[in-house]
Amino acid sequence: MKNSIHFVKMENTKSLSLTGNYCYLNCKHCNKHYLNNMITIKDIDKISNMSSILLSGGMNDEIKVPVYNFVEILQEYKNKYNFKYNLHTGFMNYNELEKIKAISDAISFDLVGNKETMINVYGIDKFENMWSTFDNLIKLDFKVKPHITIGLNGGKLTHEKDAINRLKKYDIDEIIFLVFIPTKGSAFENENPPKIEEVVEIFEYAKEKIENIKLTLGCMHPKGKYRKELQENLLYIADKIVQPVQNTIELAKKMNFNITWSYECCVF
Template identity: 80%
Template sequence: MKNKIHFVKMRDTKSISLTGNYCFLNCKHCNKHYLENMATINDIDNLSNMSSLLLSGGMNNEIKVPVYQFVDILKEYKKKYNFKYNLHTGFMNYNELKKIKDISDAISFDLVGNKETMINVYGVDKFNEIWKTFDNLLELNFNVKPHITIGLNGGKLTHEIDAINRLKNYNIKDIIFLVFIPTKGSFFEKKSPPSINEVVDIFEYAKNIFNNISLTLGCMHPKGKYRKDLQAKLLGIADKIVQPVQNTIDLANKMNFKVTWSYECCVF
């Protein structure tokens, strides 16, 4: 059968921070950097040309993204503009998750494979809560898309295999992999991303351990030569590549891949 690849260009999804540039945690890989360029809930009326929104933000002092505080207004916007919503939740409890069920079209949920990595990167031990929230999301029949960041712990591989092995206990059809980006202003800014071969190995491990799994290289992965080389190596392994560079597109066509496209967040 002809090799297939699905490319995603993030044209029709906009990211919203429900907490502005506030986050209770100053995690070592981010330190609020990614909140700075996000729109806020006050900007939504200006985003009616978008078909979907990623509702995200920093964590409050309960280590939750407080989506449940905005449900009524988000319902109104959804009805007004026919948006699809992809949500980040943090570690919400069962009742909080029930409150957001009506507005959720997808949940992007970051998983960490072991407690040591969680404590080192996030500075808190919420390891059990991560997996409890994940259990609750599945029990409540959310459309959950597990995300694993390769090299989360300052570019070192410390939790990825554990996370994949643990996911083997679940009936999941997709895994979205992100790749650690050394981020200016963060504790890890001088670290290096994992080697391209290490990232490819993780993809291949997941491919081998699951039957019929769809693997995505998500939007968060280093730019420049790293991105070009990584995407080229993942052709034939990844099922989706988000933000493909021209070299990847040209390669796929040259290798006679069957190429399909979409233009929203890859969870849809």
């Protein structure tokens, strides 16, 4: 019986959009909604008390987050405040990735398991570009943490096992699973999140298929009753749970779990 869990509270990491609220894509699960809650680079001095920053943003027309245009100023802030940077990259090429290597402490990289799901959700076919970027991140020895959104395709399971099967060939130590959130203003706003048993099934599938893999429930998963029940069900299989609710913490204590804590983005 598994008897340890790592809990993460996102207190010391701030999300920053390098593109403001601009994104070339209007993906069905997001439609730029999450960009509105991020600070921009002009606000960075105001968060000097943070220990790390998620450098994100919308995609440009090449389906890249243009981190490479900001390397100099980001390096200055890194030196000034000793920030750690977790980066979203989009589908950069090898040379672009080389440019950002010096400032990168971690890469959060979203993976889609098949082309059909990508086309339906993102509205583009950049499937091979996505996997070649992931290949190059591994080759260049980035600390890359693959993210898979369970139910990405409007709450339906359509790509998750394909993504896990493809990850088997890589030397990775952790998969971070997100769970689809019906988001106001997006094409999928009236869809439901995947059933909790379906999420558990994907976690179990990953454990079975990839030896010694650590599994994390990342920060993006539905709130309320769903979150409470999901975390309760994943306590016995996840290695790490981000933003645990009080019920999850109490349950872990009651079950005599060995509990450890950290307070910034779960990739660190």
